Amino acid sequence: MDFPKLLTDVPKKVENKDLDNILAYTVRQEVINLAGGLPDPSVFPHEQLRDIAERVLKENFDKALQYSPATGVPEFKKEIVSYLSRGLGITGITEDQILVSSGSQEALFALAMTTVSPGDYVFTENPTYYVAVSVFRAFDSVLSGAPIVKGQLNVDLLEGKVKETPPERRKLVYVMPNAQNPTGASMSEETKKHLLEVAERYDLTIVEDDPYSLINYEGKTPRPLKAMDKENRVIYMSTMSKVLAPGLRLGWMVADPYLVKAVTNVKQVIDLNTNTLSQYVAAYALKSRVIENNLENVRRVYTSKRNAMVDELSEVFKDKVEFVKPESGMFVFALFKGVNTRTALEKAIANSVLYLPGDSLYVSDPQYNSARLNFTYPSEDKIREGVRRLKKTFY
């Protein structure tokens, strides 16, 4: 069989060699993995989830084990509405504005397929979340990125990029205002307002990807763009993956009902509906405040790990490293003076430490001295040892 002749160019367009590498080396016990993006399983509220799973399968087994509506289980959508309102100040949302998805990744994919034609522009932060880039590339969009300077998106440069493009080609602005992946940067209120103004001026639709805003380390939860959005201009995406558990594979999109209906048509042909059992488990968890009650613990564990990483980076690398100390999220994005992190990767692997080279996270003008470092999964000892192995690798 001549399998290559069967393929379109899509698998190549979306292929991610770094991701494959990460997975391949993750299984090697001696390797300290700072490249991934996994939560620490010790913070999963597994006993509560066990109780909940038992209750769901006793009280609601007929519905929880069945197919469910493509837009999501009504009980779960109702709880999402309440959760967004009480935790994040996103109010006035109705259930017909919500689409439940298999992680927010699937909502992003379905939204891109619903909106992006080849040659359409998607404006992003630069660098940005690499799997989002793959999604937009899968639909042949042109990516145009504006830099994050000292932790703030340069909105003026973004506006400049927008101006340069034909109005009918301006499709989406994809941003992570809180704990941006990879930079860990969070937009100030001023930056958020500026971005909304520009979006209004050019009639742009913003996609706000917000997995992390409740996972914060300085005692305050930042306000999502969506909470400041008066025109349904912001399509908001979030997930249970960081606040509860990624294994439940649940995310959602909040948007105008017209868009929700269109994206649901597409989501339906992708997988009919999102995992029903998980949706019931998450609905029960939200209703009984398992997530909110667990957040303090998550923040405590991750604050300590973040501190271990930034302290060790500063101590070991001194003035050879540059980064924004993340106020939330899971990553430190570091620039190492005079280092090419792409070419150094092989040596790092020989030294049993893995990071995500930053160059492939840029949509243009890659910084070859950058690396994304995860601090949530490894233990504090491993974080410190991992940073020392980076030193040995780079200098």
Added chain:
Amino acid sequence: MDFPKLLTDVPKKVENKDLDNILAYTVRQEVINLAGGLPDPSVFPHEQLRDIAERVLKENFDKALQYSPATGVPEFKKEIVSYLSRGLGITGITEDQILVSSGSQEALFALAMTTVSPGDYVFTENPTYYVAVSVFRAFDSVLSGAPIVKGQLNVDLLEGKVKETPPERRKLVYVMPNAQNPTGASMSEETKKHLLEVAERYDLTIVEDDPYSLINYEGKTPRPLKAMDKENRVIYMSTMSKVLAPGLRLGWMVADPYLVKAVTNVKQVIDLNTNTLSQYVAAYALKSRVIENNLENVRRVYTSKRNAMVDELSEVFKDKVEFVKPESGMFVFALFKGVNTRTALEKAIANSVLYLPGDSLYVSDPQYNSARLNFTYPSEDKIREGVRRLKKTFY
């Protein structure tokens, strides 16, 4: 906001008004729904699944609640290999030939995105599974169908259709050899061999969608095409939805490792990975033979329901109805003499009975007197009453 201007033509291409209708009327208690395709929740082994969920979240919570490999949880893939071998005679499969997906629907979607370029031909049975049609249409393939005559695909006509198309445009042959949706027909061994011969002659790749072969009612499990495939020419898809529970949202694809890798690239940008918790639950269920031990019960309940439907149809409609008595699966596909099931739908709804009009299940030459009738979800009383309401509607 001008939301319509944001959209591509994809949501329209994949829209399914019948599906929307079914969902809308399903919530009306008085309506007898013969249109859907739901299993009977009374056959879900919910107590065993409760025990298993508890064990998974005790013994493996750290892995079951975490992200997992895009191709699937290794423990689950291992169990699938064994299950295919002992239950269906599909032997010699290795784990790198398996991609786990969110229902087999997602595998089909990702495969189509991986292989189908606009203008490529996909050959199908006519009528065929309507959500598969939507998937292929989403990627602008040309659908070419060969009829099922007296329960057997007319392979000669399929060959004729293949011959008419440019070789480089022949992409996939999509079939359901066992309990075809919607017709309920199952291919004889002879038809299967003939189809494989034609595929070999024209170097075609076959997609075998096989959700039902273990849900059979005549005491024997049919042999999948895949069990007769010596060249990895058959891409096999199946699911936990009918043998265990759809709410777990699990399916898989079996194919050559080269194809699995390409489709995995695409699956990864759709949703990163399939629900981890469900995969562990299903792995435990397979390992402890929960599915095999439950099959007898499923078959008993559905055989009785099928008999109720075919008996009532024959009794009520006499020579005005034509159908193949399904040996497995969930549907009877009936042709009603002189009736237009599309225009009669409104009256049926007024009579509180719902069916799926058959015309939209054809890729060409629709039969307007056809309807797909589900017998697994409604009770036997409702099945009989539903058939009587159809009589009142049609004649």
